[in-house]
Amino acid sequence: MSTAHPPIRAGVVGLGWAGQQHMDAYATLPGVELVAIAGMEDGPRAELGEKYGVERRYSDWKDLVADGDLDVVSVAVPTFLHAPIAVGALEAGIHVLSEKPIARTAEEAQTMVDAAHRSGRVLEVAFNHRRRGDIEALKAAIDAGQIGRPYHARATWLRRAGIPALGSWFTNREMAGGGPLIDIGVHVLDYALHLFGEPQVTAVSAVTHAELGVRGRGGAKSDKQHVGSAYEVEDLASMLLRLEGGGSIVLETSWAAYRPAGDEFGITLYGTEGGADLRVVDYAPAGELTIFTGDGEETEDISVTADPGRGHLAVVETFLEHVADAGNWANWDGSLALDRARVIDAAYESARIGAEVRLSPATTGLEDTGPQETASTASTASTASTASKGA
Template sequence: MTTATKPGETIKAAVIGLGWAGQQHMDAYATLPGVELVAIAGMEDGPRAELGEKYGVTRLYRDWHELVEDGGIDVVSVAVPTFLHAPIAVGALEAGIHVLSEKPIARTAHEAQAMVDAAHTADRVLEVAFNHRRRGDIEALKAAIDAGQIGRPYHARAIWLRRAGIPALGSWFTNREMAGGGPLIDIGVHVLDYALHLFGEPKVTAVSAVTHSELGSRGRGGAAGNKQDVGSAYEVEDLASLLLRLEGGGSIVLETSWAAYRPAGDEFGITLYGTEGGADLRVVDYAPAGELTIFTGEGEATSDVRVAADPGRGHLAVVETFLEHVADQANWSQYDGSRALDRARVIDAAYESARRNAEVVLEPATKGA
């Protein structure tokens, strides 16, 4: 079992998962001061060896259990298919390791709750990588809202839409048991996170949702490549639309798709309506900085402003904040994954609403983030 690091000691880090997300965590641990990447785990032999050589890591594992059991790890990033998030996170926490998981926290709120409970029992940090809120344009919009430029936000339309972006037909992404759902739980969770973040973290009181599976089920809309093919049928939605009712009377319409007949490429962003103004952010095809406009003025007398934003620091900022929280030993219990659990509860409610064809009221959470 590992122990908490003392102030001034180098933090020993590990990453489980060899894909794009895992490599973002590896880059961060290799870049930031006070931390050393000492172990990597993943199923693919070739990429594991290549990444070990790239980062100078000699502790390379095919089985994450062995990485945890060998000890000598203070923090671990979990960047694997969604069905593995909960078992790996719980196992690491029980071994005394602080955990940073990729989004979504888990397939269901039940699994997410088990992760949060494990963090409390172990007295360790559990966080989830919502890197989109760390984009420069999202941060610029949040700063404008906090400065009162649009007054109180009361409604928003938040999106992430793709023309043909199913990660890979037949992969774990399209298997309901392994992924937990389609674009809503995959990319929609980012939209849910940054929308609630911009609103100031109000509680979601009710969800009304519809889901559609019209294209993926006919073999249409698949992105290039074949990530981790498991031979699955297309079992998830390819478009979801939600109406969220918020504590205090606000509302958010959230729409997300992996595949839909619309302009080519990816588009994500948010349109906000406030009591003193509004805002619109559009990001096309993962542009480092999107087009952000603040709308103000009286009636036809507009005072609209285009806001320039830097690209932000994405995963680097996420990992940096995680390490800061690990260093803040007196407050570990505050960094317990509860906010990500709240997101999971909303997504559960959305899928339940779509199944029942009715609005679902969320019960108050027992613990807030």
């Protein structure tokens, strides 16, 4: 008699680039079967259904969840839909892997974590950049003691003209929650804190600027996901994070700024025994990674050649491993992504009030500030059933 477990049955909500990364992973990895997809766009839904051999195709995510028989679902849609879809799926007993950011605000993110607790199901967020080969190589060097204790870093993701699409949901504050800080900056925040070993963020001081997008500069005018929105978010943000134990991180991110052309992200780390610099230009599979070591005037710079890494494939694989480990589902409840959301909230609040915002020791909220304004999930969730999320 066979003791083989039946395959995990997966669904994907969202038909854009991000959703297709999840579809590719479910179609590639063993022990899982992609059985359902959902998205509003008729053409892409039919094309992707044919490509992956998926017969269950829905225009509304609610039908995908209601039809049942799913073990896991990936959520790859505009940010304002993350919370309602994730909560709905979790309450139906389905494990959830959401695209970043977890939600528009920490308040929304908390509803997702609470739903994971109530349902006893896994909730994770796809921070795929920490699964790049160069980031993993840098983390291995830090863990091996090559730079000692990291105490300061400058982490960036900067674009010359990279507003996703003028007039789209990306530039609508209520739908997106913010601009580049919450969109690509959350990746930078994640890999920086990951490299530091997940220290507590104790305070945030931030500024935001909206100089180019409001004048129609720095991005494409496209019909893709066009909602007719004015430019309501920042196009550049900078923040200083104070860390438990005395460390610090300066994080800078832009969708549009007068700087060298293209897309560049990375991190420069300073440690007690050495340092490191990683630069990735225009999404190169592997960036330029250098480790700086030495004692006094004796220096040694080591160039590290890293593998490309496995990105979303590794994220989905780890998610499925956690789902298969039924005894430890409570360990994977979305709390790490919720902490990222609290830092982003603090940054936007700091920029609003023009002062540093301190976070409580247990990252339970903001201290010594007025209430954070948050958009209503209910008002926006009704405006679309399932849209697709871009890169």
